[in-house]
Amino acid sequence: GAVVSQHPSWVICKSGTSVKIECRSLDFQATTMFWYRQFPKQSLMLMATSNEGSKATYEQGVEKDKFLINHASLTLSTLTVTSAHPEDSSFYICSAQRERYNEQFFGPGTRLTVL
C-alpha cells in the first residue's frame, strides 16, 4: 500500500512553454502533498505544501506565479511550471502524507529538461 505515482516521468520542452506534472496517491487519501525539487548531487528542496481544497503554502524564494500548484482532490495534486526556462531544469518529486501519519510517500519523480 501507500503508492504514489507521478506523470510524466520525464519531459523535454522548449523555453517559454508550460509543463504540468501530476502526482497521484493510488491507494490512499492524501490530506497533504509536498512538491520538492532536487538539483544534481544536492538534497531535496521543499518547494510547497498543499492541502486538499486550499491554497498551497510556498517556501521562501519559490515563485508562486511560476510554479502553480493545484490540489483538487485527496488523491491528485498538480504542479505547473509556467514559462519554463533552462534554469528550471531539475528533478521534481512529489510526496503524499496520509492523515495522522508522519511518513511521506514519494512519487518516482519527474525529470524536466528545458531547452
Place this chain on the structure above:
Amino acid sequence: GQNIDQPTEMTATEGAIVQINCTYQTSGFNGLFWYQQHAGEAPTFLSYNVLDGLEEKGRFSSFLSRSKGYSYLLLKELQMKDSASYLCAGLDSNYQLIWGAGTKLIIKP
C-alpha cells in the same frame, strides 16, 4: 535555525557494517526519518524513530537519542545494491520535514 548534519560521503566494503550519523536541530521534534535514494530516483522510506533507542529492521537499524539530537543508521552485511545516498530528515513541530544533504555511501567489493 533548523539544521540537519550528516557526512557527505562514506566508503565501506561489501559484507561489512557501516554507521551513518546524523545530528539535528529542529523547532520542536516529531520524529526522525531515514530515506534511501539511488541516483536518479526518488527517496524510499527506511525508518522512523520518535522514541529513544534502537529500531531494527532486517539488515538496517536506526537509533535515536533525543537528548543529544542524534541519530544513526546502521547497515549490516553490506551489499553492492546498498550503494546510494542516505537522507536523514527531522520532523519539526509543524510536521514539516527538515532534510539533510544526504550521505553518499560507496560500497567496494
